[in-house]
Amino acid sequence: MGFGDTAKKIQTLADKAERTYQKINELRTEVEETQSTVLDTSKRVQQLENEMAEQRAVLDAVAREVGVDLESVSTEAHIADAEAAAELADEEAAAEPGEGERGESDE
Known part of the structure; x- marks a missing residue:
């Protein structure tokens, strides 16, 4: 009777080892594919x-040729971006409930 239990335990252990081995191979394949994708993406970037x-x-050369001040254009674009981001942050803050409003229903 002891040998039967031992054989069953060994078989269970062997089955678990086989599943683990298969999972490790699957993960290895996924990691290799991910590494390949990262390298391809890096090359494209x-x-x-x-x-x-x-x-x-080319744009700098054309701008100089026609007399456009790229620094002022760039500065204006950055200011516009910052203003848009600030407006969005203000809108998001206004849409969120205040600190006191969230905690009242829990008490």
């Missing part, structure tokens, strides 16, 4: 950054 730098150089 680098290409896009290079293209943007080239386009920026």
Whole structure:
């Protein structure tokens, strides 16, 4: 009777080991695919950054040629972005309930 229980325990252990081995292989495959995707994405990002730098150089040359002050244009764009972000933050803050309103129903 002791050998039967031992054999059953060994089989259970072997089954668990096989499932664990399969899961590790699945995870290894997923990690390899993720690494490949990250490398591909990194290459694409680098290409896009290079293209943007080239386009920026062309834009700078054209702007100088036609007399546009790029610093003032850039500053105005940053100010507009900051104002839009501040307005959005104000709207989100106004939409959230106040501190006192949340805690009252729990007491």
